[in-house]
Amino acid sequence: MNVRINLRAKTVFELKEYRIVRYLYYVLIRGYYLALLLLPYGVISLVARYVLHPFIFNKETRFNKYIRSALLWMGGGLHKAADYRAHLPIMRIILDYLRHHVEPIKNRKKPLIYLGWCVSPEFMRAFDVHYIIPEAFSVTGSWLGRDVSNHMLEVLESEGGSIESCSASKFAAGAYFTRQMPDPDLIVTSSHPCDSGVSFYPTLQNVTRVPMYVLDTPYGDDEDSYRYFAGNLKAMISFIEKNTGQKIDWDRLRRSCEELNKTNFYLQELTAMTRAIPSPVSSQQLTVAWAMKLMGSGSPHLTEMARIMYENAKKRLDRGQGWLREERIRVIWWDVPIAFVSLYPWIEKEFGAMIVGGDLMGRCNTPYVDTSSEESMMLSLAKVHLNASMVRNVRGTQELFMDEFEQIIAEYSGDCFIFVGHNGCKHGWGYGRIKKDICKRIGLPALHMSSDYSDSRNTSEESLKKQISDFFIGNGLA
Amino acid sequence: MIASGFDIGTRFVKVCIVEGRNVLGYSIEETGKDMRRIIKAAYKRALERSGVKKRAVERRMATGYGSELVRKADAVVPEAPCLARAVHALNPEIRLAVDVGGLFINVTGVGARGFVDGTLTNDKCAAGSGKFLEMVSETLSVPFDSISDMALRSNSPYAINSQCAVFAESEIISQVNGGRSGEDILAGVLKSIVLRAATLVERSDASGMVALCGGISKIPAFRVLFERTIKSDAYIPPLDPQIIAAYGAALLAEGRAAVRNKGSVGAACPGHARVMESR
Structure with missing residues (x-):
């Protein structure tokens, strides 16, 4: 049909x-x-x-x-x-x-x-x-x-x-x-x-x-x-x-969970490495890792991907080398722009801007799965579910969201905060004022863009790029 | 880095050349019919005064009402970030910048790190601006430079009833014909502008030092009335208050260097993350 x-x-x-x-x-x-x-x-x-x-x-x-x-x-x-x-x-x-x-x-x-x-x-x-x-x-x-x-x-x-x-x-x-x-x-x-x-x-x-x-x-x-x-x-x-x-x-589930643990180790290391100045990890890598985790969580290929990314990033970290030749701006970014994935390489190339702290999806913060028994595995997987990207942030009280946000700001030395608003995300917009207040208290310039991360009919790529350019230039970051 | 900032206002074109935070030279030209020529002339004069060759200027940033007219600007920015950056560079204690210009009154909140923390502006109306003052001084045949002295001599400033500059002008003519003194009328006009600016300051809800800039702030009587109205001392920039936005644009043109220099490599990374057992 x-x-x-x-x-x-x-x-x-x-x-x-x-x-x-x-x-x-x-x-x-x-x-x-x-x-x-x-x-x-x-x-x-x-x-x-x-x-x-x-x-x-x-x-x-x-x-x-x-x-x-x-x-x-x-x-x-x-x-x-x-x-x-x-x-x-x-x-x-x-x-x-x-x-x-x-x-x-x-x-x-x-x-x-x-x-x-x-x-x-x-x-x-x-x-x-x-x-x-x-x-x-x-x-x-x-x-x-x-x-x-x-x-x-x-x-x-x-x-x-x-x-x-x-x-x-x-x-x-x-x-x-x-x-x-x-x-x-x-x-x-x-x-x-x-x-x-x-x-x-x-x-x-x-x-x-x-x-x-x-x-x-x-x-x-x-x-x-x-x-x-x-x-x-x-x-x-x-x-x-x-x-x-x-x-x-249960054996297959256990093997999958063991793979998941290995993958998460590398991905969490990668997430943490973005704390370094300059960051040896590209936000694109973390976003791709999120998308691959969505499709292939528990797969040995996912572990292999994460391991290669980790080893390369670790080498760069040890050499004191960043992902970019010159990292000029460190951006704390919230929400991955799926339809506008070009924004990530664009800000890297155009402004030497590095997204640190991970976006909502790319930030890996997954608990370890205890595979010692069926019972412990189920309890751990419950924790994995409830701490997955988005789930950990928006399923309960606003503190679940805000605590992580403040932690990211404190740890990742961001120069600014960009929120790529998403039309369908009531939570994201609901937290808008609180996020602004936190940024104001800390003195972090913030940009809240009205868009939809998967729907390019809402806001065009050019419009988003213009807003980001104006924001960087207007705040003397670029 | 040598950078230039252009503030293309409704009454004047301001160009400022900076190196680091130091002003090398600046120029102020009145607007006219051929704006591009005026901008070019203002830039040329600023370059001459700063003793800098055109090719030595690495970046150019434009702001203000006619900012799009600056052909060779690397970027165009709103006035608020320029004001915030400029007053923060001059005095980091300032939390509010009030810019009273030819047509607009811009009130910009300044964060602790020099970023914009909210903006307010008056309605697009000449009644609360420098242009209004010019119109009145022309009606009264008083030179612009004498406005301040005359206004300070007034004992009972006239309260203008009209909200619109056109009606206010008619009202003033009626008052002149009725025998009202020029001192009282000028003091009344200044007061009406001050009240508009003070209302915006009050709405901004900012606490901390207030900087007064823009062409009108060069009038001593305006400063006195403003400070009296907001019941606090205003910070008057050590530069010409009219070029503050252009100065801020030039600082923004310098970009990162003006904010802070990036520190050591890998300093913020404590080493390795550990797999978290639970939150």
């Missing part, structure tokens, strides 16, 4: 069934993977910097729209040769994840689960199932250009979806309505991080007519809350067992 909709007065945009997955799986990611295998990293680095860089760095055109975003996510031609080594496992993670889409499309042998993006995929690894994270389409969908992203959003809105919802949820629903993912057998999600996500999944269940389990997130941050949530996780396992006819493989 092809969905045709009048997007603009003169053109009819057409998004074929499974177009995104097929293009990513068979063309883009495989092509990049092949290039990594066949060409040495130095050559890749040179090609990216001198051949692709001008082509992808400027604004999106009809000539570069199918690769621009994807290549910007891969570093935008600013990586050094050694760091391109990390891209090989990255491609493996994406290919592994896309197989969960492609295999059920070709020949459905295993149950397919739609998994909310704040539920650990480790559990899915302990079953013989396919899983798709619908919200991941906000990342992967953008890799095919803004036409595709906007189309998915507009289809959802034309179906009666709420315009005010989080655009990640809208992308997910848009992907479903434009038939970019096969129908599920089950839905497993959570009541975190926000009510936008909570309201989206029942809608999805209503149209798919499959059983759904929703993890109930406690507000608190204490042992009782963790135990309550661990109980929820056990109930989720029973739900999956009942509806798939399978039994959880």
Whole structure:
């Protein structure tokens, strides 16, 4: 089935069934993977910097729209040769994840689960199932250009979806309505991080007519809350067992958790290294790590990616060398601009600005998973869930958010604070005044931009760049 | 680094050349029909006074109402950050900068590190500005330089009822024809401008030292009335108060160097993070 909709007065945009997955799986990611295998990293680095860089760095055109975003996510031609080594496992993670889409499309042998993006995929690894994270389409969908992203959003809105919802949820629903993912057998999600996500999944269940389990997130941050949530996780396992006819493989779950521990060690080291002046870690790396964690948490490839990034960054740290040749501005940045991923390499190149302290997603702050027993593993995974990016910040009282914010300001020597506002994030905007007051008290210049991190229809890339330029220049930072 | 700041106001073009925080030279030119030529002339004069060759100026920053007219500006910035940067460089204790110019009154809060901490401006109306004062002095045939002395001699300043400069001018003509003295009228006009500025100061809710800048602040009577109204001493910059925004623009043009120099490599990193067992 092809969905045709009048997007603009003169053109009819057409998004074929499974177009995104097929293009990513068979063309883009495989092509990049092949290039990594066949060409040495130095050559890749040179090609990216001198051949692709001008082509992808400027604004999106009809000539570069199918690769621009994807290549910007891969570093935008600013990586050094050694760091391109990390891209090989990255491609493996994406290919592994896309197989969960492609295999059920070709020949459905295993149950397919739609998994909310704040539920650990480790559990899915302990079953013989396919899983798709619908919200991941906000990342992967953008890799095919803004036409595709906007189309998915507009289809959802034309179906009666709420315009005010989080655009990640809208992308997910848009992907479903434009038939970019096969129908599920089950839905497993959570009541975190926000009510936008909570309201989206029942809608999805209503149209798919499959059983759904929703993890109930406690507000608190204490042992009782963790135990309550661990109980929820056990109930989720029973739900999956009942509806798939399978039994959880505790050994596989344990192995996944052990991998997760290794990955988190490297990612937390990377996050902490951004405290150094100059920072040896690029914010792009942390953001890519977040996206890869979303798709491949518990995968050995993820550990490999994190290890390579860590080792390279550690070498730079030991040499006293930064990611940038000259780090002029240290920016504390909140919220990752998914649709505007070009902003990261742009501020690095244009202003010598380094994002430190991680953004909302890239800052890794994940507890250690105790794999000594099933009980301890469940309790630890409850902590992992409740301390994941966004979840730890917005599920409870404002202190959960503000404590981390003040800690970041205190530890990462930022020169300024930039909040890339996100239309659907009531929490982010709700904290606006408190954030401003904190910045004012500390004397940190702050920029609050009204935009939507996944929806380029709200604010254009050029407008965001202009606001950032004015902010840097107006405060004498650039 | 040698940098220049342009403040293209509604009445005057100000250009300031700085090196570090030191002013090398500046110029003030009245606006006119051919603005680009005036800007060019003002820049040339500032360069001559500072003894600097044009090519030695590394960066140029423009601010003010006509800032877009500066063709070779590296960037255009609003007035508020320029004022904040300038007054902070002159006196870090200042928490509010009041700039009374040809058409606007800008009140800018200044944070402890010299960043903007809120701004307020008057309505786009000549009634609370230098242009109004000029109109009145022309109506009364009083030279601009004599305004202050005359206003200070007034015993009962006339309270102007009209909010609009055009109506106020008619009202003043009526008062002149009715025998009201020029001293009282000028004192009344100054008072109306002071009250507008003081209202903005009050609205800003700032606590700390207030700096008074802009062309009008060069009038001693205005300063006296302003200090009397806000019940506090105002800081008068040691530079010409009219060039403060241009000075700030020049400091901003210097960029990072003006804020602080980055310190040691890796100093802030304590070593390695540890995997946290729990929050």
